[in-house]
Structures are given as structure tokens and as C-alpha cells.
Amino acid sequence: MGLMTRWLDPDEQRTWRAYLTASRALMETLDRELQRDAGMPHAYYEILVRLSEAPGRRLRMSDLAELTGSSRSRLSHAAARLEASGWIRREDCPTDRRGQVAVLTGEGFATLAAAAPGHVEGVRRHLFDALSPAQVDQLRRISETLADHLTDSGPN
Amino acid sequence: MGLMTRWLDPDEQRTWRAYLTASRALMETLDRELQRDAGMPHAYYEILVRLSEAPGRRLRMSDLAELTGSSRSRLSHAAARLEASGWIRREDCPTDRRGQVAVLTGEGFATLAAAAPGHVEGVRRHLFDALSPAQVDQLRRISETLADHLTDSGPN
DNA sequence: CCGGTTTTGTTGAGCGTTCAACTAAATCCG
């Protein structure tokens, strides 16, 4: 931590504020749409998606937390709610007696299937439709770079 | 709303997931740093910043909500907390008897001044240092495009 | 094999956000 602060120059300011505005607006919009149309926040939708893609539609809580980029605590609370909604079920892990396995229920899969088209449409409308193909490519590279950078220097 | 869903192709999927991972990680990291070093979430920091930049370090609640991209309700709750912390104060608006004006206190300004260098350093480390100048420029254009697009088609 | 450490997952409190409902003042318009 040096002594002199390297403040943001006007261009960097502008970039940072545009980024904040856009990413906040994007996520809020998608979150609201999903809440309205499917009765769940985006974070829960992501959990169901990951489960639906896993073999047997089941995943260890740890792996699910990793995949969705959430803390164990967060996932635990989320799983409790998803279970109460009947969208997942938790089973004991046969190979590790500490472990739990989250399983997507039929009802959960049906709910996801019903929600997916509208949500994908939203992602398209609010993100991909607004950008040129070149920009989409740029956004991918930028995001991958940032994600790498952030997980290297770690959650501290 | 058409009948056929235009699903995301593999490239779009990859872009979307990378974006989600990166933006979530970035905001969580900055939020945690700010909470640790300054005892406030990023959203509250932004409120103080906007107030500090306003003439007289004061803004109508409405304008402040607009500038920080938050709902009236959110800002109202936030203002209550910031007031309890002694960082802002609320006054009646002289020209509109419905109105309230949020004013940054000396203590609020001092807290902000103490928090700013560390936060800016964080933004630099986690965002700007990871990207090339060209990428920063791309990110700015992308963000501005998205922000425009999202505020046009509106909060629905 | 045994004691310390790490890993897995849960829990409860506290906080911030959303949403809907509400009050009060300002504005609009016939």
C-alpha cells in the first residue's frame, strides 16, 4: 500500500461509472423479470440451472457452491428455501458422511423449463441485442480476464 | 414474445457466464473491502461520493436516488442509516414542502476521505490493472451502450 | 492409532433491498 493514491483519471472515472450503472441496471432488470415471471431471484435460477446440467441432476453442496460462485452459507440458506418450494431435495452423501447432495426435483425441473425461455429472451434483449458481435467478443475476453484475475488474488 | 426460443449458442453462453462470474466477483470483492476498511457497503459509499461532489454537498433525495441508480425506497432506508451513523443529515426542502435534502456532514466527509484512497486502489487493482488500455476503452463503450439500452426500454 | 487440523455444511443475528401501501404536497385541467 503506497503513500500516494493513484486517483482515477476522467476517462477511468467515466468507464467505472458507466460500468456500475450498466451492470447494476442489467442485473436488476433480469432479477425483476425472473422474480415476476418465475417467482425466484436470479441466484436461485442459476442453482437450478447448474443442477439441471449435472449428471443425475444432482450435485454435492460444495460443488454447487463452487459452480454458482456462492459461499457455503449462502447456498445453505438458498437450498433451504428451494427445498421448501419443492424444487430441490437434499440427500445424505453416501461416500462422505458430512456431505449433502442437492437433487433437482421433477417439479424443480418443470419450473426451470417454464422459466428458461423468458429469461433467455431477457438476456438476449438486454445484453446481446444491444451489442455488436465484436463487442460481445470483447466482453467475453474482458470478463474472462477479470474473473481469472479476481480468483487468483483470491477472496483474500 | 415469439413462439420459438432463441437459445444462447455456446459462445454466448460462455460470454454470459464469464460476465456473471466476473461482475459478481468484482462487486463482492470491492464490497467486502469497503465493509472491512470503512464499515459501509459500496452502495452507501456511492451515496456519500455523490453528495460530496454536489454544490453545498447537498442533494434532493430524488436527485440522489437518480444519480445512484436506486429506488426511492432504497435511498430512504439508506439515508436513515447514514443519518444514524452521523454521515448525513436530512433537511426540509425550502421550495417544495414534500421534499427532503440530504446533506453530507463534516464527519461524513471525513469518513469518505479516509475510505476513498483504499477503495480507488481496489478498483485499480481488481479492474484497471487487469485490462489493457484498449480493453478499458471497449468496456466503457460496452457499458455506455448497455446503460443507454436499459434505460430506454426502461424499468418496464 | 490418536490428537490436532481441515473440510463440510448448518445456524442465527444483523443488515440491506424489494415491494406494496401509504401520507402529503404539488400539479393538471375542465
Add this chain to the structure above:
DNA sequence: CGGATTTAGTTGAACGCTCAACAAAACCGG
């Protein structure tokens, strides 16, 4: 002017997330 509508801001309940504390099982080193 006067009644309807719009705008400003607040409130409380419900919800999701964070953080710290915790229990239980697994792992690791001597």
C-alpha cells in the same frame, strides 16, 4: 377554483446475503 392525478418521500414486512460461531466427520503427522 376544485377534484383528479401525479410526484416526493417514508414505512413495515418479507426476503436474501454476510458474517461469525458451531458440530460433525475426514484427514494428517507422529
